[in-house]
Amino acid sequence: MSLRISAAIERWPVAGQFIIARGAKTFVDVLVVAVSDGNHVGLGEGTAIYYRGETAENCLAQVEAVLPALEPLDADEARKQVQHLLPAGAARNALDCALWDLVAKAACQPLWQFAGLKHPPRPxxxxxxxxxxxxxxxxxxxxxxxxxxxxxxxxxxxxxxxxxxxxxxxxxxxxxxxxxxxxxxxxxxxxxxxxxxxxxxxxxxxxxxxxxxxxxxxxxxxxxxxxxxxxxxxxxxxxxxxxxxxxxxxxxxxxxxxxxxxxxxxxxxxxxxxxxxxxxxxxxxxxxxxxxxxxxxxxxxxxxxxxxxxxxxxxxxxxxxxxxxxxxxxx
Structure with missing residues (x-):
């Protein structure tokens, strides 16, 4: 079964300012990926690693570049392939997590169980x-x-x-x-x-x-x-x-x-x-x-x-x- 994958950038304001040695932030742009198999939708989010030169925009471009390779696959195979198609970073994170979410939903299991945890997550x-x-x-x-x-x-x-x-x-x-x-x-x-x-x-x-x-x-x-x-x-x-x-x-x-x-x-x-x-x-x-x-x-x-x-x-x-x-x- 083929997939339909979409990605978009969302902007979320910070409460006040978030300041570290590399600078201050008043908002964060996150990359949101949605993957559908026609019956379920998996969602994932990534935040660009700015000190590695990532931006939300180039992460979005990375996702869009691999869609032709991933959309003909089923979710399990797509999750395997994305590990090789994209480098470690926010783009792969958003895609990988969306695919995990989709596969767990298709299996009618909570993500914690599908990921192999023995007990429901605790606070x-x-x-x-x-x-x-x-x-x-x-x-x-x-x-x-x-x-x-x-x-x-x-x-x-x-x-x-x-x-x-x-x-x-x-x-x-x-x-x-x-x-x-x-x-x-x-x-x-x-x-x-x-x-x-x-x-x-x-x-x-x-x-x-x-x-x-x-x-x-x-x-x-x-x-x-x-x-x-x-x-x-x-x-x-x-x-x-x-x-x-x-x-x-x-x-x-x-x-x-x-x-x-x-x-x-x-x-x-x-x-x-x-x-x-x-x-x-x-x-x-x-x-x-x-x-x-x-x-x-x-x-x-x-x-x-x-x-x-x-x-x-x-x-x-x-x-x-x-x-x-x-x-x-x-x-």
Whole structure:
């Protein structure tokens, strides 16, 4: 049975501004893919990995370029072929997840069951991101997040004034657990010393301290906190290369190119004795739904994308008490 595939770009406003070391965002453009077999429709969403040169527009063009190859196939075969037709990235993510959704619906199974989970997905404690800013502003934002029930806060750092920013957040939310994302900015620093200083403030994990491709800078580093690869890890094949330098990997479906590869990364990391984190780009609940399944077996979950938007899709994920929970019909 042949498929009918359509794709479109949607713009969603951010609540205020989302600021990291690479710049500020007031909206996010997401790529939405719909795949129909004539009886069911599967949906998937991807957010362009801007630091890899992706845009929503070139992701849309990637999807449109492979439609002639995919539409004559059935959904199972199309899901296999898209892994080879497109590189890892947001375009493949949106297509892959739409095909997973379609195949699960055609099989009359919830996606979690079709994906091999043994139990229905449970609510998960999720990090909430504190945007980069002056220490006083981050302190205020941390206090506001804690007042909303978020007990795990993630800070974006730059390699400059990091201690002051973390100390301010700790002051604003003294009971919160803290994790930090160095965003590749510590390549010139004494990483063990930086990590030790942040550990004294209660930080429990550090993402991507060195630039991607310069992971060997971590050789011999004995940090008191787990170091997690983010920008350095895109596929299951990366895990063995990163294992000597990192304690774990951050799995994002947009980086991995979909649920198919994300599940492989999770399995490879677990087999290597590494920790896993499941993260996201700015996205709606449609983009979060498959990542939520991977997060069921993760050590840290950072799926606050919809919570950072001014509005979400109807019947989206519920954020309450610091946890992310799906509505009954979401998965």
């Amino acid at each position: 998960l404690l999720t990090a909430f991101t504190i945007s980069l800013g002056e220490a006083a502003l981050m302190e205020r934002d941390a206090a506001n997040a804690a007042a909303k029930g978020f007990g795990l806060l993630k800070l974006k750092l730059t390699g400059e004034d990091d201690y002051a920013r973390v100390a301010a957040v700790k002051s604003g939310a003294p009971e919160a657990r803290l994790i930090v994302d160095a965003n590749e900015s510590w390549g010139h620093l004494d990483i063990a010393a930086e990590a030790a200083a942040l550990a004294d403030l209660g930080v429990e994990m550090i993402e991507q301290p060195v630039p991607a491709g310069q992971d060997a800078l971590l050789a011999g580093v004995r940090a008191p906190l787990p170091l997690i690869a983010d920008e350095s890890c895109h596929s299951a094949a990366d895990v063995a290369r990163l294992a000597p330098y990192y304690d774990g990997v951050n799995i994002k479906l947009d980086k991995a190119g979909g649920l198919t590869e994300a599940l492989k990364i999770s399995a490879a990391a677990k087999a290597a004795g590494m920790k896993t984190m499941v993260g996201c780009m700015l996205s709606t609940s449609l983009g979060i739904a498959p990542a939520f399944l991977v997060g069921q077996d993760a050590d840290w979950v950072d799926l606050d994308g919809p919570a950072l938007l001014a509005e979400d899709r109807d019947a989206g994920f519920i954020f309450a008490g610091g946890k992310i929970s799906p509505p009954a019909d979401n998965l």
